[in-house]
Amino acid sequence: EVELVESGGGLVQPGRSLRLSCAASGFTFDDYAMHWVRQAPGKGLEWVSGISWSSATIGYADSVKGRFTISRDNAKNSLYLQMNSLRVEDTALYYCVKASGSYGSGSFRTWGQGTMVTVYS
Amino acid sequence: QSALTQPASVSGSPGQSITISCTGTSSDVGGYNYVSWYQQHPGKAPKVMIYDVSNRPSGVSNRFSGSKSGNTASLTISGLQAEDEAEYYCSSYRSGSTWVFGGGTKVTVL
Numbered sequence: 394e395v396e397l398v399e400s401g402g403g404l405v406q407p408g409r410s411l412r413l414s415c416a417a418s419g420f421t422f423d424d425y426a427m428h429w430v431r432q433a434p435g436k437g438l439e440w441v442s443g444i445s446w447s448s449a450t451i452g453y454a455d456s457v458k459g460r461f462t463i464s465r466d467n468a469k470n471s472l473y474l475q476m477n478s479l480r481v482e483d484t485a486l487y488y489c490v491k492a493s494g495s496y497g498s499g500s501f502r503t504w505g506q507g508t509m510v511t512v513y514s
Numbered sequence: 515q516s517a518l519t520q521p522a523s524v525s526g527s528p529g530q531s532i533t534i535s536c537t538g539t540s541s542d543v544g545g546y547n548y549v550s551w552y553q554q555h556p557g558k559a560p561k562v563m564i565y566d567v568s569n570r571p572s573g574v575s576n577r578f579s580g581s582k583s584g585n586t587a588s589l590t591i592s593g594l595q596a597e598d599e600a601e602y603y604c605s606s607y608r609s610g611s612t613w614v615f616g617g618g619t620k621v622t623v624l
Contacts, residue, residue, distance in 0.1 A: 438560065440615055488560075
């Protein structure tokens with residue numbers, strides 16, 4: 394069974410940093426692109442960042458470009474999101490998502506349960 | 515990066531059919547066949563209902579169907595049931611190695 398378990402969320406002040414992690418199991422991790430998608434309280438889904446299986450292709454939403462960095466360690470079956478210069482508007486539930494295949498195709502097939510990030514002033 | 519445009523809400527009676535639209539541009543919905551639809555119940559993670567415009571993952575009811583014409587994709591739910599009441603989001607690949615979601619549509623079963 395495919396499982397994605399996020400960790401690393403918490404309370405943080407504006408301007409500080411957090412690193413989110415996602416532990417994947419139940420599938421061949423390096424066969425799939427991976428993404429981070431967030432959802433602010435009471436709001437809709439927002440794609441944050443994605444990475445191809447080889448890390449050759451990486452994309453970011455304009456709202457986080459230059460502040461967030463996505464990475465993966467295929468040997469550890471893990472996905473990461475380094476979040477710097479956090480803003481109040483980054484407050485959201487962050488989902489780790491397994492793609493259905495390669496980076497530029499398919500869908501967001503499997504979702505974790507999310508880790509909450511709260512940026513408070 | 516603007517979101518795809520969805521109606522805020524759609525409603526229908528049990529047994530009826532409803533359609534949710536998702537309008538983008540030639541850089542996303544109109545340019546790629548990588549439109550997908552997600553169902554989200556309160557407090558739960560989203561679940562993919564349609565991928566690649568019109569394909570259903572195994573286990574998803576055939577009451578759910580998808581289509582696309584130009585820059586607008588659509589999700590149709592036929593034989594509406596109480597359990598279909600949820601928030602629905604469309605998503606598309608967008609040029610420049612990015613992805614985009616719609617703003618979401620609240621489906622209410624009357």
